[in-house]
Amino acid sequence: MSTTNNMNKKAYNIEGMHCASCSVIITKTLKKLDGVASVQANFATEKAQVEFDPSRTSLEKMNEAIGKLGYHLSENSVEHAGMNHGGMDHGEHMDMSMPREKKMQELQAQRSKVRFILPTALVVFAVMIWDMASRVIAMPGLPIPMEILNVALFVLASIAMFWVGKPFVEGVVRFIRYRVANMDTLVGIGTLTAYLYSAAVTLIPQIRSALSLPEYTYFDVVIVVIGFVTFGKYLEARSKQRTGEAIEKLIGLQAKTALVVRGGREIEIPLGEVIIGDTVVIKPGGKIPVDGTIIEGSTAIDESMITGESIPVDKAAGDIVIGATINKQGNIKITATKIGSDTMLSQIIKLVEEAQGSKAPIQALADKISSIFVPTVLGIAALSLALWLIIGIPALGQSLAVSYGILSFVGVLVIACPCALGLATPTAIIVGVGKGAENGVLIKDAESLELLSKVTAVVFDKTGTITKGQPEVTDVVSLHSAMGDDEVLSFAASLENKSEHPLARAIEMYAQSKKILLKSVQNFEALEGVGVQGDINGKKTVVRKPTANDTHPQLKQLQSEGKTVVIVDVSEAPALLIALADTIKDESAKAITALHALGLKTHMLTGDNHLAAQHIAKQAGIDGVIAEVLPHEKAQKIAELQKQGFVVAMVGDGINDAPALVQADVGIAMATGTDVAMESAGITLLHGDLGKFVKAVRLARLTMRGVRQNLFWAFFYNVVGIPIAAGLLYPIWGVVLNPIFAGMAMALSSVSVVGNSLRLKVKKL
Ligand code: ADP
Numbered sequence: 001m002s003t004t005n006n007m008n009k010k011a012y013n014i015e016g017m018h019c020a021s022c023s024v025i026i027t028k029t030l031k032k033l034d035g036v037a038s039v040q041a042n043f044a045t046e047k048a049q050v051e052f053d054p055s056r057t058s059l060e061k062m063n064e065a066i067g068k069l070g071y072h073l074s075e076n077s078v079e080h081a082g083m084n085h086g087g088m089d090h091g092e093h094m095d096m097s098m099p100r101e102k103k104m105q106e107l108q109a110q111r112s113k114v115r116f117i118l119p120t121a122l123v124v125f126a127v128m129i130w131d132m133a134s135r136v137i138a139m140p141g142l143p144i145p146m147e148i149l150n151v152a153l154f155v156l157a158s159i160a161m162f163w164v165g166k167p168f169v170e171g172v173v174r175f176i177r178y179r180v181a182n183m184d185t186l187v188g189i190g191t192l193t194a195y196l197y198s199a200a201v202t203l204i205p206q207i208r209s210a211l212s213l214p215e216y217t218y219f220d221v222v223i224v225v226i227g228f229v230t231f232g233k234y235l236e237a238r239s240k241q242r243t244g245e246a247i248e249k250l251i252g253l254q255a256k257t258a259l260v261v262r263g264g265r266e267i268e269i270p271l272g273e274v275i276i277g278d279t280v281v282i283k284p285g286g287k288i289p290v291d292g293t294i295i296e297g298s299t300a301i302d303e304s305m306i307t308g309e310s311i312p313v314d315k316a317a318g319d320i321v322i323g324a325t326i327n328k329q330g331n332i333k334i335t336a337t338k339i340g341s342d343t344m345l346s347q348i349i350k351l352v353e354e355a356q357g358s359k360a361p362i363q364a365l366a367d368k369i370s371s372i373f374v375p376t377v378l379g380i381a382a383l384s385l386a387l388w389l390i391i392g393i394p395a396l397g398q399s400l401a402v403s404y405g406i407l408s409f410v411g412v413l414v415i416a417c418p419c420a421l422g423l424a425t426p427t428a429i430i431v432g433v434g435k436g437a438e439n440g441v442l443i444k445d446a447e448s449l450e451l452l453s454k455v456t457a458v459v460f461d462k463t464g465t466i467t468k469g470q471p472e473v474t475d476v477v478s479l480h481s482a483m484g485d486d487e488v489l490s491f492a493a494s495l496e497n498k499s500e501h502p503l504a505r506a507i508e509m510y511a512q513s514k515k516i517l518l519k520s521v522q523n524f525e526a527l528e529g530v531g532v533q534g535d536i537n538g539k540k541t542v543v544r545k546p547t548a549n550d551t552h553p554q555l556k557q558l559q560s561e562g563k564t565v566v567i568v569d570v571s572e573a574p575a576l577l578i579a580l581a582d583t584i585k586d587e588s589a590k591a592i593t594a595l596h597a598l599g600l601k602t603h604m605l606t607g608d609n610h611l612a613a614q615h616i617a618k619q620a621g622i623d624g625v626i627a628e629v630l631p632h633e634k635a636q637k638i639a640e641l642q643k644q645g646f647v648v649a650m651v652g653d654g655i656n657d658a659p660a661l662v663q664a665d666v667g668i669a670m671a672t673g674t675d676v677a678m679e680s681a682g683i684t685l686l687h688g689d690l691g692k693f694v695k696a697v698r699l700a701r702l703t704m705r706g707v708r709q710n711l712f713w714a715f716f717y718n719v720v721g722i723p724i725a726a727g728l729l730y731p732i733w734g735v736v737l738n739p740i741f742a743g744m745a746m747a748l749s750s751v752s753v754v755g756n757s758l759r760l761k762v763k764k765l
Pocket residue numbers: 462463496499500501503504528529530531532543544545546564565566605606607608609629630631
């Protein structure tokens with residue numbers, strides 16, 4: 001694996017996964033292949049991310065390797081559905097529904113097995129309890145003769161073992177042939193041992209008398225264990241499907257057709273045939289098919305499905321619209337600007353999918369345990385059987401010791417399934433990431449979510465994050481230069497015309513409102529974090545932030561009113577002060593209060609001057625202000641906070657704050673356009689205010705709390721269950737856990753972990 005340049009990273013669907021240790025097997029097997037650099041297989045999403053060199057390996061080769069182990073990789077078709085490019089997508093949604101249909105079929109097959117085995121197991125369970133009870137308390141024994149009962153149980157156990165329990169038997173076969181073991185293998189070895197032993201002593205009674213073995217058979221154990229475990233797996237599969245609903249909801253948002261103007265006529269075409277630059281017509285109540293810009297008409301648009309904001313947004317010509325949102329009122333025409341995989345919705349789908357499949361650091365421990373679990377458990381089971389025979393036979397006699405030995409062997413194998421352990425983290429992450437997407441909080445990966453839950457300090461960018469980011473010119477103060485003020489203003493506006501800064505927009509608009517004409521600029525230069533400069537009419541002109549040398553009395557006065565003041569120099573002499581004010585967003589103060597209630601320290605970071613920054617910080621209720629920093633110093637300031645021991649989140653606009661976003665433990669970008677660029681941010685908040693950040697923090701904490709609860713219960717259950725099943729309580733209380741309770745407990749644990757994760761869905765953020 002020396003070359004990394006030709007690597008290709010792809011996500012595949014996996015078929016045939018049964019339990020958490022399958023992902024370990026798949027990862028190990030694929031990694032061994034020549035040309036495969038990295039593999040991330042995930043049981044909860046049933047997806048694998050493979051990084052490989054296409055010249056040295058292929059999907060076919062990978063399938064060959066894992067095929068004999070019972071797994072199959074297929075192209076990730078959700079990706080295709082989300083990313084239809086123009087032209088090549090007839091029947092666009094057909095391929096997407098394939099895996100879902102397959103899963104439904106699987107679920108259906110599982111259901112018919114459950115319909116048979118669950119009632120059977122319950123009856124057998126009742127008979128067992130009756131039989132046990134009648135030996136201890138005074139009540140009539142079973143009304144069925146033992147011989148008949150035994151034959152019936154033999155038949156039912158055979159059906160349970162080889163039809164319902166087929167995956168378990170296959171697990172044993174795989175273990176023997178390829179030395180790979182998963183959870184099915186454990187259950188398979190346990191139940192098959194009980195079955196074969198029982199069948200042997202039933203069919204050849206001589207064995208029993210020769211070895212003076214106990215009279216019982218364990219057919220009932222086979223039926224009940226397989227019954228409960230299968231039922232548990234069915235419930236688990238059903239709820240696992242529900243954890244992934246968010247993605248399907250997102251895909252379902254996509255419009256199927258678009259009404260475009262071609263050759264002067266409006267025609268309806270499939271979504272995939274829309275091309276960039278098409279004029280698309282959207283009627284009231286219609287869905288906007290692709291991202292675009294309004295060119296005609298005005299309306300209110302419901303963007304709740306994308307941003308989580310329930311109030312419709314007013315839009316008119318020039319405004320950006322997002323595909324999949326709903327046009328509530330007017331007739332509008334838009335120019336398509338983004339199609340296929342570039343649309344915001346496609347980007348969101350891709351992101352959510354990747355995030356759901358990513359691993360949280362907290363999962364590393366669970367993975368490690370899962371990978372050594374199977375051999376360890378086989379060892380413990382064999383050891384407990386051996387101990388029962390060695391110590392038990394002299395103490396209890398052959399019959400009882402053999403019987404307890406078999407019960408503990410089966411019990412340990414069955415109870416030990418770390419299914420719950422494998423599901424603990426991913427199910428909660430899937431639900432958390434999905435819930436985030438529904439609320440306009442896009443999470444890049446599980447690690448960001450985990451880090452966000454641990455954050456102790458938040459640093460906000462001022463402009464556009466705390467404030468609206470739409471400053472307006474409030475005052476223009478003449479410094480009585482030789483030129484007229486309007487001319488100086490026209491010089492300033494001409495320079496700002498070339499700048500992207502929010503202040504630049506404000507100055508340009510102000511000049512426009514005064515009908516001031518722009519001049520041509522030579523040698524333009526943007527001074528990052530300081531201002532702009534250039535030559536106009538041969539005069540060097542600068543629009544810049546004030547320095548310590550600027551002592552005009554009006555300057556301090558305007559700044560202390562919370563205004564940002566810039567100075568226009570012409571030919572090296574200050575000619576004009578322009579004061580601008582940006583208003584604080586309505587939600588900012590409330591959000592800051594909420595963050596303080598969550599125990600977070602808040603800071604504001606800005607290149608603006610101290611006085612103006614202080615004024616805004618006070619209005620917002622922010623703890624600390626870090627003002628007059630140059631863009632490259634922003635990251636440094638964050639590093640300082642980290643040195644003081646804070647886990648820092650940085651909330652910024654994602655473009656000019658990139659270094660700070662990367663330096664922070666978690667970077668949070670406030671998205672404004674239709675770009676979901678997440679290179680530097682771990683989390684993106686779609687079109688919202690800081691209230692959304694509060695939601696993100698709550699979501700992260702709730703999700704990670706769910707993960708910890710899940711992990712605790714999964715560990716706890718195995719740590720307590722295995723010794724009990726091995727018979728540790730026998731010397732103390734004289735009880736041995738019947739494997740049927742092990743089967744029941746195992747099913748319950750997985751179901752409760754998935755259930756706990758699903759609870760997150762209904763939690764209020
Ligand atoms: P912020 O942290 O608010 O985004 P910046 O680092 O972008 O601030 O800019 C810092 C300061 O530099 C601004 O407050 C302003 O005084 C000055 N400045 C930057 N760009 C421009 C510009 N294009 N026109 C005028 N002043 C500018």
